[in-house]
Every structure is written in C-alpha cells, then in structure tokens.
Amino acid sequence: MVWFKRSQFLILLCLTILVIGSMKLTEFDLSKFRDFQNMGDFLSKWFPMNTESLPFLFQESLLTIAIAFLGSLFGLIIALPLSFMAARNTSKNRFVFSVTRFLLSFLRSVPEFVFGLILLTTLGPGPFPAVIAIIFHNIGVLGKLISELIESADKGPMEAMLAVGAKKWIGNLFAVLPQIWPNVLSQFFYRFEVAIRTSLILGLIGGGGIGQQLFIHFKTFQYQLVSVDVLLIMIMVIMVDYIGSKIREKVI
Amino acid sequence: MIEFKSVSVTYPGAKEPALADVNITFQKGEFVCVLGRSGAGKSTFIRCINGLQPVSEGYVKWEDKTLSEMTHKETLEVRRKTGMIFQHFNLIPRMSVVQNILTGLFGYKKSYENLLGLFKSSDRLQALEAIDQVELTVEPTRRVEKLSGGQKQRVAIARALVQNPKVFLGDEPVASLDPGTADRIFQLLKKTHVKRNLVSIINVHDVILAKKFATRIIALKDGKLVFDGTPEEFDDKVYADIYNHSS
CATH class of the missing domain: 3.40.50.300 (P-loop containing nucleotide triphosphate hydrolases)
Known part of the structure; x- marks a missing residue:
C-alpha cells in the first residue's frame, strides 16, 4: 500500500459517510428502475412528433437563444472590468479588491431563477426580466472565473508595459487580456450553453421562449409537441457548443 | 546622469x-x-x-x-x-511583431489612443524602421509566439527602440x-x-x-x-x- 497514506483512508471514510447520508436524503434507490416499462410507455406517447407547430416553436427557440446570448454577452462585458478589479495582481487596492469580490460572490450566490422571480414583479412577465436575471448571475460567475485567469497570467508582459511608461490599467489590459482571451471565450461559450438551459427554467415563470412552451405542452399533456421542444433544445445546445469550439480553435 | x-x-x-x-x-x-x-x-x-x-x-x-x-x-x-529588455522577452502573446513594437509607444500616447490602437502612419513607420534596425527578417504581421528566442529578443529591443x-x-x-x-x-x-x-x-x-x-x-x-x-x-x-x- 505504498501509494496511500493513512490520512487518505480517513478521507475515504468521510466520503463514504457523505455518500450514504446523501443517498438516504435523496431516496436514492436503483431498484425503483424495475418499473422501467412505465418510462417506455410514457416516452412512446412523444411520438410521432407533431411538426405542425414547428415554425412557431422555431421562433420561440430563437427567442431562447436571444435571451441566452444577451444574458451571456452583457454579463461578459460587465464582468470583464470587474474581474480586473477583483484580481489580486491588477486591483487598485485591497478595498476595491474586497468590495468587488464580495459583489461577485453575492451575484453568484443568487440563482437566476430567484433573480427572475424578483424582476418579474417590477418588469412584468416576458423575456426582458429573464435576460437581466441571466446577466446578473453571469456577472458573478464570469467575474470570478476571469479574475482567477488574470491572477494566473504571466506577470512578465505586465512588467514590460509598466517599463515602457504605460498607465497601469492600460498595461494590465494589454498584457493580460491577450494571454487569457482563449480561456475567456471558452468560459463565455460554456456560460452561453448554461444560459440556454437556464432560460428554459426561466420560461416556467413567464420568461418566454421554448422553455415556456415546453412547460405549457407538458402541463397540457401535448407530448408530441414536448418531443419537438426537446429536440429543438438539444439542437440549440449542440450548435452553441460546436460554434464555440470552432471560434475558439480560430482564436488560438 | x-x-x-x-x-x-x-x-x-x-x-x-x-x-x-x-x-x-x-x-x-x-x-x-x-x-x-x-x-x-x-x-x-x-x-x-x-x-x-x-x-x-x-x-x-x-x-x-x-x-x-x-x-x-x-x-x-x-x-x-528607459528602454528595458528582459530574460524572457516579456512580449505580449497572440499579438503580432509590429503590434508588440507599437506598445513601446504607450507612454507617449493618450489612454484612448492606446485602447483603440490609434497610431499615426509615422508611428507605424517608426516601428518598421525599428524592425530594420534590429535586423529582424520576419513578417511584421507574424505572431510573436511563432518566433525563435533570438527573434523574440530582437522584437523586444525594437519595442525599446521606438521609445526613443x-x-x-x-x-x-x-x-x-x-x-x-x-x-x-x-x-x-x-x-x-x-x-x-x-x-x-x-x-x-x-x-x-x-x-x-x-x-x-x-x-x-x-x-x-x-x-x-x-x-x-x-x-x-x-x-x-x-x-x-x-x-
């Protein structure tokens, strides 16, 4: 047992206790799959797909993409300067660093669904509060992730920019951003993909888009439309993933 | 001095x-x-x-x-x-030779000019002259990470030269x-x-x-x-x- 230390066995024991405890809390029971047949019966109701409403559902899908795109892009645009303020090596001082980190933690700790519920009361139902909810959460997530990328950037170019007499913020921007840009893009496209799934959830509270249609079709037992909704969602997610990887390839 | x-x-x-x-x-x-x-x-x-x-x-x-x-x-x-050159060159990755050299002028420019890359044609000419002076024989538009160590240091010297x-x-x-x-x-x-x-x-x-x-x-x-x-x-x-x- 030369590969293992005694402390690792303790970690394994703790992990086992956590797994058993979580399984009890979540009623995790694989034997329930004995009624697998029911799922098969249920899924059979999804076919054949009802393609009559495809043009309308396609339009709703575009709305979902628009919500996710704006939510992610505006989130990124606002998160970028904040992330420089929230990184130890580029922040103006300790106070700015702490306040920005706290703000980002706060935004990250509130789920989009909760932001959506709060915003619905002032902005009314529709896609706009969904966009804002996704922006808020993405500022928190992207701000933290990008600030960590900034902290791990090579400090050599930053020193070179100071040495040429550039202002600190200009130097930081030019020395750091090109270094982290491919990773920033990766994070952006990942958040875009997550935002598509989030906008589906926001559809349940009136955020619009294909998520809202999925919710309506499910509640009204229109399973042949549900299958079309699910297919469109899958296509959207795969498409964003594909485009993201292609753009990243080009940038690198 | x-x-x-x-x-x-x-x-x-x-x-x-x-x-x-x-x-x-x-x-x-x-x-x-x-x-x-x-x-x-x-x-x-x-x-x-x-x-x-x-x-x-x-x-x-x-x-x-x-x-x-x-x-x-x-x-x-x-x-x-003060032109300064470093052991690890400290060039900005993913930027071209000429773009890296132009960053040597950051101290002379206003922030918005640096941010938007508003360099005069005389600035570009100065950067190209610096490339000649350091006897660099690569395309000015080539990205710096594709250069050899010696070429990178020449770019760094050219960046320092445009600082006059x-x-x-x-x-x-x-x-x-x-x-x-x-x-x-x-x-x-x-x-x-x-x-x-x-x-x-x-x-x-x-x-x-x-x-x-x-x-x-x-x-x-x-x-x-x-x-x-x-x-x-x-x-x-x-x-x-x-x-x-x-x-």
Missing part, C-alpha cells in the same frame, strides 16, 4: 536586504555590464533605475531629480525614456539564448548604444560577453557593490571573489 546614493532595498519579510548601501553614478555613453551570482541583487538593482522597484533607503537620482519624489507623471516619463530611449536596461537579456545568438544580440545592443549615445546597463551572467562589450563592469555580491572598474581590471581574482561560494 543616474546616481544611486546609499540605496538599499529590503523585500517584505526578508531578513537581509536585496540591495545594501549602493553608491554609484552612470554617465552618458557608458555601456555597463552588471555581474554577480544568482540572487546577488542584479535584477533589483536594474529595477531601481526606472522605479519598477521602490528603494527602502537612500535614493536614485535622474539628472537632478530624485525618483521617489517624482510625481506619477514624471515617473512615467522616466520609464518612457536615453537609457537602455537589460535584465539578463541573453540568459535564455544560445551562445551564438547571445553574442549577436550583444553586438546589436552595442551598435544601438553607440549610434544613439545611450547609457546602457545590462545584467549578464556571461563574463566573456561582459568583458567583450562593456566599457565598465560592476559586480554585486549579497546585495553589495563589490567591484566597479574597466573590463581589463576585472581579472581572475575579482572573478573568484565574486563567484566563489561564501557558504
């Missing part, structure tokens, strides 16, 4: 100073090589000249002005007049290069130095290069200035004194 008066630098948490009571003056036209073992304080010394490293005691004077008493604007002006510097600083600029390339880079530095009548202060590990190119050699040991003389005066005894292990 540049004066160190009782300069000491102690890093936070360190017991011993990185630089201890250094007194020295540099004049226009001097090509100075700084020798010393790793950790002797050479990089700290170089960084004190353009204020990248603040001093703990004493002062560094530029002509008649003390660096630590300068306004932020004046400090930026000193840096603008009065002082040239080098922090072990040839330490990552093979001996042949290192010699050629030093030839280039010396040629530029003579042509522009600069003060050049360069950290180097290679004593042969220092003796071949320097007009003056100084040496640091444990943060103290232990030698200041001509290359001829830097003999085997001095070498042994500087590089022999004290512990």
Whole structure:
C-alpha cells in the first residue's frame, strides 16, 4: 500500500459517510428502475412528433437563444472590468479588491431563477426580466472565473508595459487580456450553453421562449409537441457548443 | 546622469536586504555590464533605475531629480525614456511583431489612443524602421509566439527602440539564448548604444560577453557593490571573489 497514506483512508471514510447520508436524503434507490416499462410507455406517447407547430416553436427557440446570448454577452462585458478589479495582481487596492469580490460572490450566490422571480414583479412577465436575471448571475460567475485567469497570467508582459511608461490599467489590459482571451471565450461559450438551459427554467415563470412552451405542452399533456421542444433544445445546445469550439480553435 | 546614493532595498519579510548601501553614478555613453551570482541583487538593482522597484533607503537620482519624489507623471516619463529588455522577452502573446513594437509607444500616447490602437502612419513607420534596425527578417504581421528566442529578443529591443530611449536596461537579456545568438544580440545592443549615445546597463551572467562589450563592469555580491572598474581590471581574482561560494 505504498501509494496511500493513512490520512487518505480517513478521507475515504468521510466520503463514504457523505455518500450514504446523501443517498438516504435523496431516496436514492436503483431498484425503483424495475418499473422501467412505465418510462417506455410514457416516452412512446412523444411520438410521432407533431411538426405542425414547428415554425412557431422555431421562433420561440430563437427567442431562447436571444435571451441566452444577451444574458451571456452583457454579463461578459460587465464582468470583464470587474474581474480586473477583483484580481489580486491588477486591483487598485485591497478595498476595491474586497468590495468587488464580495459583489461577485453575492451575484453568484443568487440563482437566476430567484433573480427572475424578483424582476418579474417590477418588469412584468416576458423575456426582458429573464435576460437581466441571466446577466446578473453571469456577472458573478464570469467575474470570478476571469479574475482567477488574470491572477494566473504571466506577470512578465505586465512588467514590460509598466517599463515602457504605460498607465497601469492600460498595461494590465494589454498584457493580460491577450494571454487569457482563449480561456475567456471558452468560459463565455460554456456560460452561453448554461444560459440556454437556464432560460428554459426561466420560461416556467413567464420568461418566454421554448422553455415556456415546453412547460405549457407538458402541463397540457401535448407530448408530441414536448418531443419537438426537446429536440429543438438539444439542437440549440449542440450548435452553441460546436460554434464555440470552432471560434475558439480560430482564436488560438 | 543616474546616481544611486546609499540605496538599499529590503523585500517584505526578508531578513537581509536585496540591495545594501549602493553608491554609484552612470554617465552618458557608458555601456555597463552588471555581474554577480544568482540572487546577488542584479535584477533589483536594474529595477531601481526606472522605479519598477521602490528603494527602502537612500535614493536614485535622474539628472537632478530624485525618483521617489517624482510625481506619477514624471515617473512615467522616466520609464518612457528607459528602454528595458528582459530574460524572457516579456512580449505580449497572440499579438503580432509590429503590434508588440507599437506598445513601446504607450507612454507617449493618450489612454484612448492606446485602447483603440490609434497610431499615426509615422508611428507605424517608426516601428518598421525599428524592425530594420534590429535586423529582424520576419513578417511584421507574424505572431510573436511563432518566433525563435533570438527573434523574440530582437522584437523586444525594437519595442525599446521606438521609445526613443536615453537609457537602455537589460535584465539578463541573453540568459535564455544560445551562445551564438547571445553574442549577436550583444553586438546589436552595442551598435544601438553607440549610434544613439545611450547609457546602457545590462545584467549578464556571461563574463566573456561582459568583458567583450562593456566599457565598465560592476559586480554585486549579497546585495553589495563589490567591484566597479574597466573590463581589463576585472581579472581572475575579482572573478573568484565574486563567484566563489561564501557558504
């Protein structure tokens, strides 16, 4: 047992206790799959797909993409300067660093669904509060992730920019951003993909888009439309993933 | 032109100073090589000249002005007049040769001009001339990470040249290069130095290069200035004194 230390066995024991405890809390029971047949019966109701409403559902899908795109892009645009303020090596001082980190933690700790519920009361139902909810959460997530990328950037170019007499913020921007840009893009496209799934959830509270249609079709037992909704969602997610990887390839 | 008066630098948490009571003056036209073992304080010394490293005691004077008493604007002006090259080149990755060279003009431009890349055609011409001067034979639009070590250092020198510097600083600029390339880079530095009548202060590990190119050699040991003389005066005894292990 030369590969293992005694402390690792303790970690394994703790992990086992956590797994058993979580399984009890979540009623995790694989034997329930004995009624697998029911799922098969249920899924059979999804076919054949009802393609009559495809043009309308396609339009709703575009709305979902628009919500996710704006939510992610505006989130990124606002998160970028904040992330420089929230990184130890580029922040103006300790106070700015702490306040920005706290703000980002706060935004990250509130789920989009909760932001959506709060915003619905002032902005009314529709896609706009969904966009804002996704922006808020993405500022928190992207701000933290990008600030960590900034902290791990090579400090050599930053020193070179100071040495040429550039202002600190200009130097930081030019020395750091090109270094982290491919990773920033990766994070952006990942958040875009997550935002598509989030906008589906926001559809349940009136955020619009294909998520809202999925919710309506499910509640009204229109399973042949549900299958079309699910297919469109899958296509959207795969498409964003594909485009993201292609753009990243080009940038690198 | 540049004066160190009782300069000491102690890093936070360190017991011993990185630089201890250094007194020295540099004049226009001097090509100075700084020798010393790793950790002797050479990089700290170089960084004190353009204020990248603040001093703990004493002062560094530029002509008649003390660096630590300068306004932020004046400090930026000193840096603008100081071309600096580094061991690992410190170029901006994913940017082209010419874009990297143009960053040397950042100290001369307004923030919005830097941010939007608003460079005049004369600036671009200056960058292309710098490419010629450093005898770089690659496409100006080529990304810098695709260049060899020697080519990267030439880009770094070109970046420093467009600053139109009065002082040239080098922090072990040839330490990552093979001996042949290192010699050629030093030839280039010396040629530029003579042509522009600069003060050049360069950290180097290679004593042969220092003796071949320097007009003056100084040496640091444990943060103290232990030698200041001509290359001829830097003999085997001095070498042994500087590089022999004290512990």
